Amino acid sequence: MKKSSPLPSFPTPFLLLVSLLLHGSPSLADSVNDNFVQCLTNQTKDKVSNIVFSQTNASFTSVLQAYIRNARFNTSTIPKPSIIVTPLHESHVQATVICAKQIGIQIKIRSGGHDYEGISYISDIPFIILDMFNLRNITVDIESQTAWVQAGATLGELYYKIWEKSKVHGFPAGVGPTVGVGGHLSGAGYGNMLRKFGLSVDHVIDAQIVDVNGKILDKASMGDDLFWAIKGGGGASFGVVLSYKINLVQVPETVTVFGVQRFLEDNATDVVYQWQHVAPTIDDRLFMRMLLQPVTSKVKKGEKTIRASIESLFLGEANELVTILGKEFPQLGLKIENCTQMSWIESVLWWANFDNGTSPNALLDRNQNSAKFLKRKSDYVQTVIPKDGLEGIWKKMIEVGKVGFVFNPYGGKMSEIQASDTPFPHRAGNLFKVQYSVTWEEGGVEEEKDYITQTRSLYSYMTPFVSKNPRSAYLNYRDLDIGVNHYGKDSYEEGKVYGSKYFNGNFDRLVKVKTAVDPDNFFRNEQSIPTLQTKA
Structure with missing residues (x-):
């Protein structure tokens, strides 16, 4: 495979700028900063020193790190932006786009920093971050x-x-x-x-x-x-x-939440098997998320088992919920004492793992749960996984070590909306979405390699049980394993590798829109939509 040029859509002077920046030229970096600030000032007619943070600014590191939500991308070896712009007004955003184009530098756009692969705030070429956190009205x-x-x-x-x-x-x-x-x-x-x-x-x-x-x-x-x-x-x-x-x-004045757990020792396999039949077809007011995790057994000391946790929101009262599940999901054995009735906003707090009674003011805290190291992947399941298939998955999970699953059921309204109504195509035909999830506390090259290898191993094992042609994925669970674009002459083909997984039959329409509104491919990242001009 021929290696394609990463920056074909920029003129030669920009390629020279990239080369100089990559090889380290402090004076040139200062010049880029000065030119950008001057351009921004001219465009906005504002004093912009309070919204522009260069690498020499004392606040640069704190501003950069404030919205890094994956600690894998908060290390000294990760490339840093030349400049961070934190607009206070819409005009600042307009000026940033104009000036970034004028000096020829890539923009990464960050609103919350939760993209799993960090592509809103890292890049292998010189770049600036346009951080939107002040625009929060x-x-x-x-x-x-x-x-x-x-x-x-x-x-x-x-x-x-x-x-x-x-x-x-x-x-x-x-x-x-x-x-x-x-x-x-x-x-x-x-x-x-x-x-x-x-x-x-x-x-x-x-x-x-x-x-x-x-x-x-x-x-x-x-x-x-x-x-x-x-x-x-x-x-x-x-x-x-x-x-x-x-x-x-x-939403109703009263909603109901519950969380229950089952282990392999107390019919977890039966519960998981039946969940696949029930969760996507039951009353559409009920959402039952299921988390599967390898844990140490409390029954057989020193051995590993699988814990299945079901976390639910029902848009109604507890008595009705218990009646519904008693008829349609008796294997779960839900009882009224497992349920808690509350207001919708209290359920928001419950789902965010706050203690009962926590004030809604807690939702205004932007610094909850300091960033940990993590890797995520995704899949879609379209046919029920049989019990022997589940038992094989349990063995693989225990063998792999730490990686868990989150199963999110579809059905209901999701089956009523056409796949082409929005770019998101994964609606009717999918029973549930799978998230592969592993989180760890300590950094280090070997630790990261180990956990990512574990995740990829489990992902590979799941191939027979998930969607095919394409094996679909969810855009908001960014995963660079499924393809990266270098934006050379093969840009369209590279884009289609991941684009067909994220967007299925909607990918080509997205390419046409991209070509019409951004023909020179100024707005791009490792998995953005390519333009037709670069199609081989």
């Missing part, structure tokens, strides 16, 4: 049941603002309060109400984006194709998403 209008939310807001902040205005409204998005709205929505983020209401992007009704020319576009001015693309195709391929307008959903 949220305006909730209960009368119209809508909200405008800026890309730098977190999900926790969004839920809090909705709760301030109404106790019977919510929004169907993720369970992590510190996740940034920009990346979550543009990548088709989901949460524990997806079976009732679908994905977050199924409720996006307008948006604002800064395009490659530095212009702010809304739904009307960007057109249907671009609006479609940024509702699940990953906004960073097409521009800088400033904000989304969303429809809120109505």
Whole structure:
């Protein structure tokens, strides 16, 4: 295979700049910073020293590290940006795009820093970070049941603002309060109400984006194709998403949560097998996430076993839930004492692992749970895994060591929406999504290699049980193992390797949108949408 040039769409002067920067030229780096700051000042007519952080700035490291959510990418050997820009106004975003193009440097766009592979804040070529965390305004209008939310807001902040205005409204998005709205929505983020209401992007009704020319576009001015693309195709391929307008959903005054555990010693295999039949088909008000983890047995000392944990949200009261599960999932043996009734906002806190009684103010904390080392992968299951298949998986999990699974059931509203309605195609036909999950506390090259090898080994073992042609993956569970683009002459083919997994039959439409709105491929990352111009 021929190695393609990583920067074919930039002119020769930029390639010289890259070469000089990569080989270390402090004076040149200073010059780039000076030129960028001067350009930014000219474009905005503002004093920009308070929003631009070069590597010599005393606050550079703290600003950089504040939104690194995977400790694997917070080491001295990881490439650092030349500059971090933290816009306070939309005009600052426009100017950053214009000036980055003018001096010829890559932009990485970060809203919350939760992308699993760190591609919003690392790069192998000189780059700047456009960090959106200051653009976090949220305006909730209960009368119209809508909200405008800026890309730098977190999900926790969004839920809090909705709760301030109404106790019977919510929004169907993720369970992590510190996740940034920009990346979550543009990548088709989901949460524990997806079976009732679908994905977050199924409720996006307008948006604002800064395009490659530095212009702010809304739904009307960007057109249907671009609006479609940024509702699940990953906004960073097409521009800088400033904000989304969303429809809120109505939630009951009382919801119910429960968490139960089963081990291999007490019928976990039967429960997991039956869960596959029940979780995607049961009442769409009920979401039952299942976590599978290799743990030390309490019955057989020194031996490993598998723990199956089911965590659930039911949009209704406990008595009704127990009745439903007694009929449809008796193997679980759910009892009323296993259930807790609460308000929707309290369930948000419960799912985020806060203690009962915690104030919703906790959702405004952006620094929860300091970053740990992690690796994630994803798959989709379309046919029930038989019991002998599950028993083989248990053996492999115990052999591998530490890697666990998270099973997220589909069905309900997910089966009612067409695969082409948004770029996110994984709807009808999928029983559940699989997340491969391993987290560790201590850094080190050998530790990282070991855990990543474990994850890949389990992923390989699962091949017979998951989707095929393509073996699909979820964009918001970024995984560079499934393909990387070097943006040379084979850019389209490289893009299709991962693009067909993330987007299935929607990939080529995304390529056409990309080609129309960003023909020179200015907005790009390791797994962005390529343009047709580079197709071999």
